[in-house]
Amino acid sequence: MRVVRVHEFGSPEVLRLERADEPRAVADQVVVAVEAAGAVFGDIVVRSGRHPFPVPYVPGLEVGGRVVEVGPDADHRLLGQLVVAATADRSGGYAERALAGSGQVFAVPGALPVGQALAVFQAGAVALGLLEVMEVGGGDTVLVTAAAGRIGSLLVQLAAAAGARVVAAARGRAKLDLAARLGAAVVVDYGLPDWVDRVRAATGGRGADVVLDAIGGELGGQAARAAAGGTGRLGVYGFTSGTWTDLGSSELTRRGVTGSRPLTTVFQQPAEVQRARSERALAEAAAGRLLPVVDRSFPLEHAAQAHHRLEQRRSTGAVLLTP
Known part of the structure; x- marks a missing residue:
């Protein structure tokens, strides 16, 4: 072969x-x-x-x-x-x-093409786990970076379905339009120098209750500054830039933002919990409520x-x- x-x-x-x-x-x-x-x-x-x-x-x-x-x-x-x-x-x-x-x-559920099933069974389980560990719920404002990516596109949909107001950050019109179609209330191009200010403006000056960052590096640090001071939660689950977002920065401590790497917790949970999330993601996709x-x-x-x-x-x- x-x-x-x-x-x-x-x-x-x-x-x-x-x-x-x-x-x-x-x-x-x-x-x-x-x-x-x-x-x-x-x-x-x-x-x-x-x-x-x-x-x-x-x-x-x-x-x-x-x-x-x-x-x-x-x-x-x-x-x-x-x-x-x-x-x-x-x-x-x-x-x-x-x-x-x-x-x-x-x-694979009968109504679901195998490519879509492949795109959702693990990525959807991760997205569900991230939202659970970060305690995302109705009334939260959630900033998702890389919002048009494999996991980010699912986070946008699932956070919106949970009642959160989603601010999607991506680069380029096509990715922003996709995030909007998937349920983001606000889309922001992080290629713009003032993109963090735009996130803050979209959240009434507070910043996001939850920031989910998959990029790291300089952009991840900028995303961290978009978290609400005193109450904001920063969850770093990726580093597509090549370096992790710094969770030990003095700025986060000064602003009272809680930083974590929730993916570690997600993957340490019992196998039956993780399997149930994959099965739920597949079922939601098959029912048309989640688009891989x-x-x-x-x-x-x-x-x-x-x-x-x-x-x-x-x-x-x-x-x-x-x-």
């Missing part, structure tokens, strides 16, 4: 199309014939050498497709089902077939192009690979 393999860390060009033996399911594993694989920022972090990982390896944290083999301890009713799944050992998805533990396999945004699908041999698109922040929603 064809796979994309990384032999050394570096630029997207280290992603090489190669041949490999097909995986075999053992214990409670299943083999998925991959129809689509998610290309996510976590793949970029590992590929670029910013997270320890043994090489060579095949990237890919999530896949969608048919179960074509089940291990002796797996539920044999999964055989033949169309599913989305988190890959075994957090790798192996950029391939024509991939392994997954049966506990990380989710049936898919940006583009790239052939497996163009995985480097997919990574370039993600790194250059040109994508809106999820980026997929198709074998």
Whole structure:
């Protein structure tokens, strides 16, 4: 079968199309014939050498497709089902077939295309978990950075559905228009030098009750300044800029803004809690109440192009690979 393999860390060009033996399911594993694989920022972090990982390896944290083999301890009713799944050992998805533990396999609801299911089952669970940990509720004003991204676009919808007033920050008219269609009450282009002032103006001068930041770096620091003094909560869950937002800054302390990395708490919660969130996200998408945004699908041999698109922040929603 064809796979994309990384032999050394570096630029997207280290992603090489190669041949490999097909995986075999053992214990409670299943083999998925991959129809689509998610290309996510976590793949970029590992590929670029910013997270320890043994090489060579095949990237890919999530896949969608048919179960074509089940291990002796797996539920044999999964055989033949169309599913989305988190890959075994957090790798192996950029391939024509991939392994997954049966506990990380989710049936695709009949009304949902597999690409949309792939875009929502993990990202939606993360978004639901972030909103829960940050205690977002009706009456809150929530600033979401990277609001047209894979997780950000879902945060906008879910926060609005929870009764919050969403201020969506993104760069460029197309992304701002998307955030508005998804339910943001206010959209702000963070390419403008006065974008934080615009957020404050949109919140009556107070600032946002909750800031959810996926960018970090200088923009993340600016987003932190948009949090309401004394009561604001800053949740940092990503660093697409390459560096985390500084949660120990003297400015945050002086202004009385509480900073945290809620994703750690989300991922430390019991497996059954996380699974329930994925199932809820899939159900909401199948019912039409949650729209998983898919940006583009790239052939497996163009995985480097997919990574370039993600790194250059040109994508809106999820980026997929198709074998």
